Amino acid sequence: MEEERKEVELPETEKKREMMRHSEDVEELREVLKTVREEVPGLLKDIVGPLKELMGTSLTEEQAKERARAIATFYRELVAAGMKEDVAIELVKNQFISPAELIKNLLGQAGRIRREEEKVLEK
Numbered sequence: 001m002e003e004e005r006k007e008v009e010l011p012e013t014e015k016k017r018e019m020m021r022h023s024e025d026v027e028e029l030r031e032v033l034k035t036v037r038e039e040v041p042g043l044l045k046d047i048v049g050p051l052k053e054l055m056g057t058s059l060t061e062e063q064a065k066e067r068a069r070a071i072a073t074f075y076r077e078l079v080a081a082g083m084k085e086d087v088a089i090e091l092v093k094n095q096f097i098s099p100a101e102l103i104k105n106l107l108g109q110a111g112r113i114r115r116e117e118e119k120v121l122e123k
Contacts, residue, residue, distance in 0.1 A: 026120075033117045044110055048103065071096050 071092060078088035 029120060033120055036113065037117055040110060040113060044106065047106060067096075 075088055075092050
């Protein structure tokens, strides 16, 4: 009889341990997300300010020509090295991202982080 009791109690004890581990994991994740929530906005402010300033700065005619030459040279070198044109174009797009696109990506990432935090904290 006593052996039966131990067999019944073991699974229940294991379930409780698993719940405790899960609870500890959730609590640890909450702490991490709290830290991210507190630190990321300050980091974004440090990044977004200079990027907005950069976006507001228009290129001079000479700067625009120099940038265009750099992009064209980069593309030609990739193709000359044997890279397919469509792959070279994608690489050029990734290397010469516009400041507006960079800000858009950063703000989008910050929004995703914030939504994920809210989902976790709701649970």
